Amino acid sequence: MTNIAKGLEGVLFTESRLTFINGTEGILTHLGIPIQEWAEKSTFEELSLALLNGRLPSADELAAFDAELKANRTVSQQLLDVIAAMPKGVHPMQALRTAVSYLGLLDPQAEETTEEARRAISIRMIAQFPTVIAAIRRAQEGQEVVAPRTDLTHAGNFLYMLTGREPSAEQARLFDIALVLHADHGMNASTFTAIATSSTLSDMYSCITSAIGALKGPLHGGANEAVMDMLDEIGSPEGAADYITGKLDRKEKIMGVGHRVYKYFDPRSRVLRDYAEHVANKEGKSRYYQTLETIEKIVVDRMGSKGIYPNVDFYSGTVYSDLGIGKEDFTPIFALARISGWCASVIEYTRDNRLLRPDAVYTGETDRHYVGMEERGSELQAAEG
């Protein structure tokens, strides 16, 4: 019998020097450096450049990259007008998909596919995603769009543009850490999608628009929002045990737990839990945090032996929520971080490009002939009956 790797599980289709994951031991490294060290010691800007370059940058390189990001934060009025004209009530991921595609229409370099062009476009997109995502939120709320500032970090400037208030240094750093944790994660569905698009030698904006579509789904980036929906449905920490036990008894999926690769704690979820706990202890345990603690305990007790543990999306929502961000923006924020991984992976893959074109085992009928419309009635009845 032919072996089918359902969901492409375990299929190796390329080599990469960017990210390593050991799912059984819960290890994640970028360029060989553990994610915990990136979170503790680095910044989103530095990790983005390191991923693009495939090595740690020098101080001068990082300063130049930071300046380039800052210089590219502003988006054109034409794009802001398109964002303002979008129907109210659409999901921000729908809006982001359209906005990024439109960004490509405005970029004279958009169709260039040399490594140099892909890199220049990547830097512009990394710089502009926060501006676009904040503008989408504010336009949806009927608020004035807030122009970017160049005296704030990438993370701090986003929070400022989103809320119109300058965040505290601690808030900006917490958000920066969340971005670091989400910046890259190997051959996940959206990165794979970006690479699949690039493998046809399509342009960078098409790659990233495809990736946004893949990230949007609740089994991938949409899970962080789904976790908050679940917490809202549960209502109070007291209701958590019955709710989760009931779901597990009915064999329903719990959002924010389980992972194709991790069969142990996702290390990113541990870092986020520590920060969520820190915030909770400082400001009084939020109901969300208490509910998640209860869910984690039950899931690990009942499902740990099956390799089901909290993933990155389990605690990210509470952290964002503590920063005053609404749940509809959680997935766009995932994109705001993952753009670096998408771009770096596309650039790495296209250096030794080969068209991605898997195959399926054909299980349909063979040896048939076309049936004319006048004879098709009985044939259709037979097929249905």
Ligand SMILES: CC(C)(COP(=O)(O)OP(=O)(O)OC[C@H]1O[C@@H](n2cnc3c(N)ncnc32)[C@H](O)[C@@H]1OP(=O)(O)O)[C@@H](O)C(=O)NCCC(=O)NCCS
């Ligand atoms: C991420 C995910 C899609 C990975 O799925 P996968 O590798 O295809 O694994 P499967 O869906 O085949 O699940 C394998 C088994 O674990 C169970 N399982 C997986 N995720 C589960 C979850 N979130 N809650 C309860 N059970 C789960 C499945 O029911 C299945 O059980 P079975 O063997 O008795 O049929 C899956 O874990 C999931 O849907 N998680 C919730 C969504 C989420 O948080 N996504 C973000 C990922 S970062």
